Amino acid sequence: MKTQVRDGGRLLKVLIPFRRHAAVLLYDAHVHLTDSEYSGYLDHVFSSLYAMRIVACSVAVDLETTKKSLRLFKDRKDVIKQFVGIHPEFAAREDLDKFVQVARDNMASIDGIGEIGLDGTYEAERGVPYERQKQVFHAMLALAESEGKPVSIHSRRALDDILAILPSFRLRGALLHWFAGSKKQLARSMDMGLYVSYGPALVYSDDKKVLLKHTRRDRFLVETDGPVRYSRCFEGKPALPTSFLPSVVASAAAVLGVSYGEAAETTARNTEAFLGSQQL
Incomplete structure (x- = not known):
């Protein structure tokens, strides 16, 4: 089966094996299925996830989307990790205390803590004090530590601070989602036993391909970060696990010089280890 993706002005064809009888699951390690962009067709998303054997790690961003996640996905544990x-x-x-209480009350339905982290651009651009971000991040890590849950971390222009903070906590697993650091920061992340994920930008970004080549084979995951739109591929449509993720896996396979099946098996094995990994 072939799918078409757009790289600038070029239309690329990516060969993807037909998967109806495939035994290997694909995992979207980071997607925002509680985003309002998906509200009109979540049933279609669920059906497509089942049909294509894809498991989505759906992240919430605040108390509202957390409650929405708990309501929408409580009976979808086989295809949605919350x-x-x-x-x-x-x-x-x-309200940090209220959020923590709601999370603790529903921890049996929760698979991880995320999206959490720090962003070096938000204080100047959006008026979110960096010290408050740190306070909340520490509280989220403490929650994950106490409940034995893995974490999915946002680290834009704050990666050095995050790498300095993480050793203070004993975490079941930590993912630096949409990794965009330097090769030096990547090497440090690998030494710390962290996971990193790559998304649809891997289809066209030489920088991401270089980073993947320097990533330990047992520490990389794939994601869509939907509903983010990608202007250089997929014609700027909102990202979906079922239509975008196979192309990310195919691109990872090409970068690593392995078959699509081997790349799929590797990312599935890595994601399962991340979701159930031992404490760091």
């Missing part, structure tokens, strides 16, 4: 958290963008407005 991550709940306070995103740094919303650190200043959220």
Whole structure:
């Protein structure tokens, strides 16, 4: 089966094996299925996930999307892994104590804590104090530590601070989603036993391909970060696990010089280890 993706002005054809009888699952390690962009067709998303054997790690960003996740996905544990958290963008407005209480009350339904983290751009651009972001991030990590849950971390222009903070906590697993650091920061992340994920930008970004080549084979995951739109591929449509993720896996396979099946098996094995990994 072939799918078409757009790289600038070029239309690329990516060969993807037909998967109806495939035994290997694909995992979207980071997607925002509680985003309003998906509200009109979540049933279609669920059906497509089942049909294509894809498991989505759906992240929340505040108390509202956390409650929405708990309501929508409580009976979908076979295809949805629920991550709940306070995103740094919303650190200043959220009631931290209330969020933690809601999370603890529903922890049996929660698979991880995320999207959490720090963002070095939000104080100047959006008025979210960096110190408040740190306070919330520490609280989210403490929650994950106490409940034995993995974390999905946002680290834009804050990666050095995050790498300095993480050793203070004993975490079941930590993912630096949409990794965009340097090769030096990547090497440090690998030494710390962290996971990193790559998304649709891997289809066209030489920088991401170089980073993947320097990533340990047992520490990389794939994601869509939907509903983010990608202007250089997929014609700027909102990202969906079922239509975007196979192309990310195919691109990873090409970068690593392995078959699509081997790349799929590797990312599935890595994601399962991340979701159930031992404490760091």
